Every structure is written in C-alpha cells, then in structure tokens.
Amino acid sequence: MNDINLLFRKRIGLNSNEPIKIKNISLILELTASAIPFENLCTLSGSLDELNEDSLADKILHRNEGGLCYDLNGILYLFLKENDLDVQLIRGSVYVPELKGFSPTGRTHAAIIMNDGGMRYLIDTGFGGNLPLRPVPLDGSEIMTPTGEFRVKKALSEFGDYFLEMKLKNKDTDWRTGYAFDSRDPVDNVSDLSEMKKIITEHPQSPFNKKPLLTRVNANGSMVLTETSFTRWKDGQVAKEEIDATQFKQLAKEHYNLDVK
Template sequence: MLHYPVAPSSDSGDFDAVASDGAFLPRYLARIGYAATVAPTMEVLAALQAAHIAAIPFEGIDALTGAGVDIGADAVDAKLIGQRRGGYCFEQNGLFLRVLKAIGFDAEGLIGRVRWMLPEDAPPTPRTHMVVRVMLDGRPWLTDVGFGATVPPQPLAMDSEESQSTRHETYRIVRTGDVWQVAASIEGEWRTLYRLDHVSPPAIDYEIGNWYTSAHPDSHFRRQLIAARTTAEARYGLRDNRLTTRLTDGRIDRRYLTADEIERALAEIFLLPVRPHWRAAIERAATAEIAG
C-alpha cells in the first residue's frame, strides 16, 4: 500500500531580467519552504532545485482549458508564487533563472527539443523546452525544474559524459558538436529526454516555444491533463486518468482515477488549488484511454 502526501496549509517575457529589484525572492523562498541562507554555491543550488520541484508542481492546465500561458515575469510570479499554482518549463525555469540571478549565480537559459518517448530516428521536434545552465568554479551545470515526472532532481555536470546517479534515476549528458543530449536510465534503458542547443537564445525563442506548447493543436498539453511532482521519496505523475507513483525503493504503483479522484489528486498530491472551471477538462480526462 502506497501512501500519498497531503498538501500543507497555506500561510498565506524576460528571463534574463531580475523582476522588480529582486523583491520576489523572499516570497519565492517562502513558497518552496526554503529557510536557510542563500548564496551562489553548489549546496544552495542543489537545495533550491530539490525544494522547488517538491513544492511547485509541473502542470499545463491553463493550456488544456484554453486560458493561455503568459510567461512574463509578473504573470509567472502571480501564478506560481501568489496563486500557488504550478506550470511547465517556460514558467518554471524562467522563474528559477530569475531566482538564481537574484542570488548571484552566473546563470543563463538554454532551449532544446523534447525527445522523450520518441524513437531516436524520429523527425526533429520544435524547440519547446527551457532549462538553466549555471557556471560554478568554471564548470557548467544543468538545472531543470520543469520536465514533469522525469525532471532531474539535482544539478547535472554538463562537462562530463559519465553516468550521474541521483536519488531517483541515473542521468547522462553527451555533447555532439553544439548539441547536448540529456538521457535518463529508465528500467535499465537509456531514454533521451531532450537535446539542448549550446547558445543561450534570445527571448523571442521562448515566446515562440511557449506559443507552440500552449496553443498549437499538436501540443499534448492541449489534449491531455498532465501533472507531476517529485519529492525526496517519490515521483508522482498524472496523465489524464492514470496516476503513477514511483518510490525510490523501486516500487511502482499505477492506478486509474475517476473524475472526483482526479480532482482530489490534483489538490492532495499535486498541491494545486483546484478551480471550478477545470471540472470539464477533468471529466474528459477521466474517460481517456491511455496507451502504453
């Protein structure tokens, strides 16, 4: 029998800019439950990444309901911090980049092509995934708080092709020319997550990627209810009506949920303030047939 976490009670377009003079930083730290001193060190970077993915869920409900996704700093702060919502990569990593820069990290955004669940010879996908590259003592580190149920739970060295173990999966980053390929070992098989461009892109590339992800009919966020959250003990993933729990001890639980159970899972497992207008999408998700 697997036990799920219960949500705690609440106490309350430019990724390269620090919003409002950094005044958002204390509110962000309170949002993720981080009370220690902040400084541009590896220890702090790893702690912030782990706290973020445990506190702020991955979700694309605004894309699914047609509400649209605004990735401007004010909108992201209002949604992810003020409203205690989640978001996807452009929101999550855009916020995380501003946080790191406000603390004093040497950080920049990168963009890449998602390859998750695709055969290696599949045609190129659009650039729809944002991550953050951090330089520490001359070494580049990949940080990512916005890749759903396989998000790296800690910084990954980008200058090594050796396997990198984490509390959850083992990861590997291989560079070919100006492209980094990031993969995770899933049930004994290396599976590519995404391929990243070497150069930090202009802001318009994030805007175009966000438009595709939130509005294009081929985007899976327009067709599926998706949520994910990673803690020190487990990964939780919801795809339409299928809830998957992967514990660090290797146990995996998969179950199908009714509409009421989906709504309860969004609130109790994914820590989301469920809104009445989500109900229609939740009911559609409850009737979905998921392959694989």
C-alpha cells in the same frame, strides 16, 4: 514589484538567509520539484499571456500554481539570477521514444545552464518526472542522483550541441536520450519563451494541450495524475489506480494543491 527572492524561498520552504551557491543547488532543486508541480492546466485553458517576471511571479508565487518547463525553469532562472548566479536560459528539443525521434514541436523545452568556477552545469526543474534533482556537469561526467543516473554528452544535432542522457531509477536499464539542447544560443529574456509557450498551447502535436497531466517529484519517488489514473512511484514500488472525474479533482487538491474547475 515582485521580490522573487523572498517569494520563491517561501514557496519552496527555503530559509530566507540560506546563501545560494553551487553546493546547495541540489537542495533547491529537490525543494522546488517537491513544492511546485509540473502541470498543464493553464495550457489546457488556452491562455497565451506573455511570459515575464510579473506573470511568472503571479502564477507560481502568488497563485501557487505549477506549470510547464518555461514556467518552472523561467521562475527558477529569475530566482538564481537575483541571487547573483551566472545562469542562462536555453532551448532544447525533447526526444519522444514512441516516435523514435524528437518532438514535432521543435525546440520547445526550456532549461538552464549555470557557470561556476570554470565549470558549466545543466539545471532543469521542468522535465516532468525525469528530473535529475542535481546540476548535471556539461563535461560528460556521469552523476548518480536520487532519481537515477544522468550525463550530458557533447554532440552536434539540428537542435544544438549537447544531449541530456539518463537512466531513471527502477525504470531504465540502458542510457536513453532525454533531450538535445543548444548552449550556444541562450535566451536573452524570459519573455522570449512566450513563443515556446504559444507553440505548446496551439500545436496539433503538442503533448500538453489535450488532456490534464500533473506531476510531482521528490527524492523518494514521483506521482503522476491524469483524468483517468493516479500513479505513484515510491522506493522502487509502483501503485496505479483508475479514477473518475470527481477523484481527479480531489487528488489534484490533495497532492498538488490545485483547484480544478
């Protein structure tokens, strides 16, 4: 049996005695985003292994890989639940500006809702370079975070009853939609996210089953690695360099601790 609590703490560099409360969720989100990359290498391999506690622990806590939203929020959900927090997994649909609409893959974004002291919060460590790094209240409050401004708007859509909206630091001048999500239909078990994984792996319009994408976010900025470029945002400055296949493998190892075959 996997000790998700201790293994997750070790992976993100969190003290084994640190209590997990709403007041330090922001710290956990920062450490998680910095330590565990958002990446699609497993998706590119075509793996359709079922998502469950053992498979997530093996992938992220034993093999030290990253993953997509269902992997990252799946393992975070298990960790928070093991620490007796009132959390639920939820499904959402990502808004795609280039399409001027929501993803053709449907409700294939996984996130977490946490209940604490009569308040509800959206928690997400699997939204690529768009992470709030903070719990976002569902009451509509606008919050300022190291990565920008975020808020949750209550509004009905075909994908749920709320929208996450954001203004990313040094990138957005106006509020824009991140994704719609449904708080009324929680996911009962991480294994139920396997269907989401199958769609992302096989759907012809999935953005993650064609080319490698590796992302890491911290309080000072983010870095995005593709097979042709490496882009870094730090303290409002952006630096982009074109790379080749050899450099891609080197950078994946150096900055994401991932071995690319």
